[in-house]
Amino acid sequence: MIPSFKVVVTKFGSSFRKRKGMLGTLKSCAEEIEDIWFDWKFGIRTLVTASDRTSPPKSFGIPYAPTKVKRLKRILGELCVSHTQFTFLDIGSGKGRALLVASEFPFRRIIGVEILPELHFAAEKNIRSYRSATQKCRGIELVCCDATDYRMPAEDTVLFLSNPFESPIVSRVLAHMRESLQNHPRQFYLVYHNPVCHDLIVQTDLFEVVFVSKLYAVYKNKMLTQAPEEPRQGRSAYVCVTETNAILPRADLTPGLRSR
Numbered sequence: 001m002i003p004s005f006k007v008v009v010t011k012f013g014s015s016f017r018k019r020k021g022m023l024g025t026l027k028s029c030a031e032e033i034e035d036i037w038f039d040w041k042f043g044i045r046t047l048v049t050a051s052d053r054t055s056p057p058k059s060f061g062i063p064y065a066p067t068k069v070k071r072l073k074r075i076l077g078e079l080c081v082s083h084t085q086f087t088f089l090d091i092g093s094g095k096g097r098a099l100l101v102a103s104e105f106p107f108r109r110i111i112g113v114e115i116l117p118e119l120h121f122a123a124e125k126n127i128r129s130y131r132s133a134t135q136k137c138r139g140i141e142l143v144c145c146d147a148t149d150y151r152m153p154a155e156d157t158v159l160f161l162s163n164p165f166e167s168p169i170v171s172r173v174l175a176h177m178r179e180s181l182q183n184h185p186r187q188f189y190l191v192y193h194n195p196v197c198h199d200l201i202v203q204t205d206l207f208e209v210v211f212v213s214k215l216y217a218v219y220k221n222k223m224l225t226q227a228p229e230e231p232r233q234g235r236s237a238y239v240c241v242t243e244t245n246a247i248l249p250r251a252d253l254t255p256g257l258r259s260r
């Protein structure tokens with residue numbers, strides 16, 4: 001428990017340096033304690049260690065930094081979709097914390113893609129060790145590869161990106177996503193935590209923005225289906241169909257998000 005105590009003390013100091021104020025600092029420490037508790041309660045290890053910080057992934061990759069448990073629970077709880085219909089896909093899944101938080105929701109299945117073998121193996125171990133009476137999805141698969149080589153399954157998907165890489169890789173993943181959505185039109189939500197490449201995503205015209213804040217953004221795909229006839233010059237080869245049937249019919253909500 002001593003290293004965990006050190007984590008909280010370090011957090012306290014860095015929060016103060018970032019001028020978050022007393023309330024902000026206490027909030028950060030509470031989140032940190034909740035993350036330590038999450039690991040302890042479920043017998044897993046998802047916290048960042050010194051060696052995680054010194055083993056950065058390939059070029060343009062962001063080193064491992066797990067998403068706060070409380071924040072992800074809130075985001076997934078507010079996502080207004082029928083979870084059972086969707087696959088949860090975390091690209092840049094690290095030690096699997098987001099996968100395990102997602103497994104408390106009744107997703108159809110869960111997939112994690114991670115480039116670094118040491119993190120991939122840590123995630124495997126965590127998934128094996130995780131014991132929760134409230135776990136709703138036990139079908140968790142892990143793939144160890146570069147995001148740019150990964151081909152997404154043709155299923156209704158909630159893709160989670162916790163700022164795993166910089167814009168050159170985001171662009172390449174978006175290009176694969178376009179191809180995949182054109183070949184297999186389906187419902188596709190993108191949950192982007194720490195959305196530093198928000199503009200890039202909007203520019204693709206693949207998605208409509210459901211919600212955006214500094215902390216995270218939610219996008220829903222515009223359904224692309226192949227046009228029945230040959231495109232005329234200057235017209236898009238694809239037509240856009242609005243598709244909303246995964247969103248639960250609640251008039252008081254922003255589409256795609258539950259009320260807070």
Ligand SMILES: C[S@@+](CC[C@H](N)C(=O)[O-])C[C@H]1O[C@@H](n2cnc3c(N)ncnc32)[C@H](O)[C@@H]1O
Pocket residue numbers: 057058060061062063064065066067090091092093094095096097098113114115116119145146147148162163164165169
């Ligand atoms: C910010 S961490 C997010 C961890 C996890 N998604 C979570 O929320 O707890 C980013 C992760 O992306 C991984 N990553 C970076 N570049 C990658 C790439 N090209 N392909 C797959 N994973 C990558 C890193 O190794 C790291 O584990």
